[in-house]
Amino acid sequence: xxxxxxxxxxxxxxxxxxxxxxxxxxxxxxxxxxxxxxxxxxxxxxxxxxxxxxxxxxxxxxxxxxxxxxxxxxxxxxxxxxxxxxxxxxxxxxxxxxxxxxxxxxxxxxxxxxxxxxxxxxxxxxxxxxxxxxxxxxxxxxxxxxxxxxxxxxxxxxxxxxxxxxxxxxxxxxxxxxxxxxxxxxxxxxxxxxxxxxxxxxxxxxxxxxxxxxxxxxxxxxxxxxxxxxxxxxxxxxxxxxxxxxxxxxxxxx
Amino acid sequence: xxxxxxxxxxxxxxxxxxxxxxxxxxxxxxxxxxxxxxxxxxxxxxxxxxxxxxxxxxxxxxxxxxxxxxxxxxxxxxxxxxxxxxxxxxxxxxxxxxxxxxxxxxxxxxxxxxxxxxxxxxxxxxxxxxxxxxxxxxxxxxxxxxxxxxxxxxxxxxxxxxxxxxxxxxxxxxxxxxxxxxxxxxxxxxxxxxxxxxxxxxxxxxxxxxxxxxxxxxxxxxxxxxxxxxxxxxxxxxxxxxxxxxxxxxxxxxxxxxxxxxxxxxxxxxxxxxxxxxxxxxxxxxxxxxxxxxxxxxxxxxxxxxxxxxxxxxxxxxxxxxxxxxxxxx
Numbered sequence: 001x002x003x004x005x006x007x008x009x010x011x012x013x014x015x016x017x018x019x020x021x022x023x024x025x026x027x028x029x030x031x032x033x034x035x036x037x038x039x040x041x042x043x044x045x046x047x048x049x050x051x052x053x054x055x056x057x058x059x060x061x062x063x064x065x066x067x068x069x070x071x072x073x074x075x076x077x078x079x080x081x082x083x084x085x086x087x088x089x090x091x092x093x094x095x096x097x098x099x100x101x102x103x104x105x106x107x108x109x110x111x112x113x114x115x116x117x118x119x120x121x122x123x124x125x126x127x128x129x130x131x132x133x134x135x136x137x138x139x140x141x142x143x144x145x146x147x148x149x150x151x152x153x154x155x156x157x158x159x160x161x162x163x164x165x166x167x168x169x170x171x172x173x174x175x176x177x178x179x180x181x182x183x184x185x186x187x188x189x190x191x192x193x194x195x196x197x198x199x200x201x202x203x204x205x206x207x208x209x210x211x212x213x214x215x216x217x218x219x220x221x222x223x224x225x226x227x228x229x230x231x232x233x234x235x236x237x238x239x240x241x242x243x244x245x246x247x248x249x250x251x252x253x254x
Numbered sequence: 255x256x257x258x259x260x261x262x263x264x265x266x267x268x269x270x271x272x273x274x275x276x277x278x279x280x281x282x283x284x285x286x287x288x289x290x291x292x293x294x295x296x297x298x299x300x301x302x303x304x305x306x307x308x309x310x311x312x313x314x315x316x317x318x319x320x321x322x323x324x325x326x327x328x329x330x331x332x333x334x335x336x337x338x339x340x341x342x343x344x345x346x347x348x349x350x351x352x353x354x355x356x357x358x359x360x361x362x363x364x365x366x367x368x369x370x371x372x373x374x375x376x377x378x379x380x381x382x383x384x385x386x387x388x389x390x391x392x393x394x395x396x397x398x399x400x401x402x403x404x405x406x407x408x409x410x411x412x413x414x415x416x417x418x419x420x421x422x423x424x425x426x427x428x429x430x431x432x433x434x435x436x437x438x439x440x441x442x443x444x445x446x447x448x449x450x451x452x453x454x455x456x457x458x459x460x461x462x463x464x465x466x467x468x469x470x471x472x473x474x475x476x477x478x479x480x481x482x483x484x485x486x487x488x489x490x491x492x493x494x495x496x497x498x499x500x501x502x503x504x505x506x507x508x509x510x511x512x513x514x515x516x517x518x519x520x521x522x523x524x525x526x527x528x529x530x531x532x533x534x535x536x537x538x539x540x541x542x543x544x545x546x547x548x549x550x551x552x553x554x555x556x557x558x559x560x561x562x563x564x565x566x567x568x569x570x571x572x573x574x575x576x577x578x579x580x581x582x583x584x
Binding site for chain 2: 048069070079086098100122
């Protein structure tokens, strides 16, 4: 169970997050939506320790995440994709996915320098896992391409493969289908359905309402740094506050 | 049969490369016994030690250090002062100098590596200037501007390393060992994380790379390698002077890394070799050194920012691809 309570983040005079609370139940897909500037990206940064919230707590099970470094949080079993792609352009696709397994091993430069037979053995097993993850997203045939030359849609799915390869406890996706075509979106959607069937917990930040409505169990709506609604997709769709946030205040025009 | 041979060569390419490299090192002194040539290749090996270390730091953190000549100086002067003034044996002096450099890197690195980009480059440059000044001013120990002479050579198993052939086997042997470790590191799982760290720090952190700890560890590792290179330098020539460790030497080390390719282990040796051999090719390269080295840096950043080694590999892959395409249709 991932639980946020009263998470607040201020940048000078601007309150980006104002006491945001919600919980992500295990084995469900929770969508986080909101207009541009609602605080979604700041919330993810706080969740991963990239930003430190000014107040509030974020708990994974019994563990408090606020104050931990991003790598410590990754080692607790959280994995994410990024809205703006974060890839090393000269690394091959397969090597890029392998980075997703870094958090599953103690980070030891000595082990890397010596690379004893036992290390090589685990590396082989990990390469297999990485290839499987690529295969599920339809990228296995490009495993030896440099990541930098992939098309945008492929890069997006490559990031998803990197996030899922370690089978994380909580998977956080920042706009995974933004800019993807219908076929590519469908590959991501079916992968998300498979993850939910496998009992994984997913927090999905997305503008594609069609995807959100089809996949999400719970929808959390942010606007102006505050949580204005939470519920099932159908409930949220009918919520007047949500409509106002997206469409502007409705006034009677004489 | 031919396909099986190709497969064997390809799947054992690293092992074969190591065998070829070792064979070349073993055969080289038989091909040439010209002491001048050997002195030159030995210098390439010694400087390569420092460049490999600097490349592990720069290529893994994406940060630029313009102060690694300071670590070179700590090795060289550490060895020099401890053998000449304190009368310690060369190996003890080398070890002590390496420990000193590691300690200095740790103390300086923890606060400094919170900086990045130009700020970090300037801070490392400043460290180099400080160390250079200490070498000039503390003349009762360092000999000041006139340098420190009479440093004894190293010896291995009772053999004194005082002629170029013995030194050749020793320094190239050490370099091959270091290359082996460095290649292991970049190919390992932590190495994959380091490649991402160089490209995108936040991305790497969110995927489990402990950023600050790794940066400090790599700075310490590169400092130790630079210090060992500096000690070899001192014990080889028997004489050190502050000019060998000015900020221009630091920029040359960084240029060697960029020329070979940040993150490319073999590129480090290539970069060191090209910069060291340039004056042999043309006197102008020595007279107008700053212009030539600056020009190389600009040219690399403009036309092959991935570095010469990767550019060569990509060119080769492109040629193979074109050849295959031409023969597939024929």
